[in-house]
Amino acid sequence: MKEEIFNSKYLRSLAILGGSFDPIHYGHLRAAETVKEEFNVDKVVFLPSGRPPHKSSLGSNDIEHRYLMTVSATLSNPDFEVSRLELDRDGTSYTVDTLTYIREICMADIPIYFIVGVDSLVEMENWKDPETLFSLCSFIALNRAGIDLEAVENAMENLKQKYNAKIYFLRDFSYPVSSTDIRHKIKNNLSAKYFVPESVESYIKKNGLYKDISVNIHTDLPAIDEYLRKNLSPQRYNHTQGVADQAVKLAKIYSADEDKAYVAGLLHDIAKEIPWEQKLILCAEYGIEVDDIMRSQPDLTHSFLSAAIAKSLFGIEDDDMLNAISYHTTGRHGMSTLEKILLLADITEPNRGRSKELDSIRQLSQINLNEAARMAIKIKLDFAVIQGKVIHPLSHGALEFLEFQI
DSSP states (O other), rough: OOTTHHTTTTOEEEEEEHHHHHHTHHHHHHHHHHHHHHTTTTTTEEEEEOOOOTTTTTTHHHHHHHHOOOHHHTTOOOOOOEOOOTOOOOOOOHHHHHHHHHHHSSSSSOOOEEEHHHHHHHTGGGGGSHHHHHOOEEEEOOOOOTTHHHHHHEEEEEHHHOOOOOOOEETTTTOOHHHHHHHHHHHHHOOTTTTTTTHHHHHHHHHHOOOOOOOOOTOHHHHHHHHHHHHSOOOHHHHHHHHHHHHHHHHTTTTTHHHHHOOOOOHHHHTTTSSSHHHHHHHHHOOOOOHHHHHHHHHHHHHHHHHHHHHHHHOOOOHHHHHHHHHTTTOOOOHHHHHHHHHHHHHHHHHGGOHHHHHHHHHHHHHHHHHHHHHHHHHHHHHHHHHHHHOOHHHHHHHHHHHHHH
């Protein structure tokens, strides 16, 4: 779409729906139509993401596929447009920069609405320059299954009071599928029919999209499952399944790569039950330094060894996944979103049971990733002190980093 749509003199109001659209599905289209009807906007502009800060690995081929699928899905609706604004921009794409540019080229004072999932809303205070962001437009939050509505209301009230944000919450909107669900269906040779428009389904088949678990992960899930069943106890196997599922749920909330979260969850404990003597031998083979604290607390080695095995046996080359596996026990200074997600998924997955502290972390993980990770590490460290253990410097660094992030 040319930029003329943003500065047309005939444009009286505008809604923008951003997303990776990987692939676009009927939920996106239904959301756009709902907003158009309820807010009486002239146009809904679909804005495929270019290089967002949480998905820096998107490539040019991926960009073109996502753009063309979005165009094909919206072509029949004259009130829908697709913009290449972020796709053609060099460098990382931040929403505040995109909205600043759109506001500058739009006719003065026209209402602009930016559509987000309610899961994004609870994290928006951590987006770049939130004070400017909330001054540029109104936000429309779409409901999503599994989200704590009380937490959403609290987050909205906080944003309104702190930034004078204008937020509308479409509580009654819902759509029971995600792009990740569709990718997994296709990967497992299941039909995407009736989840995506026919033109998108045809495009996916023609171009052989999503046959691997993601554009950046080429691994064999049945082989991983077979390895886990053979090398882990039933209890540990169930734990890894719970962590993988929980990691995907958190990834959805915090706009992380759900496929990477899932695979990292499956692999995070693959070295957990290897005997200590064998761990030492493998650490030497893989070049993993075992310091004095790790020798006194052998459990600290399993995460680093799990990452090495994930790379060696299953071809995992993605640094963020490997780091998430490596530091899911200790944490570290400078933790990425995926690292925080895996650390929390390991602690909060349902097989861990119930306790007051766990339930508090579970609830907090739905609305504030940094605070939940900080609380989790703090509880870990407090428990270690009670047991008389020495705290690893990586954990001290993680706690300091997360306290600074809050």
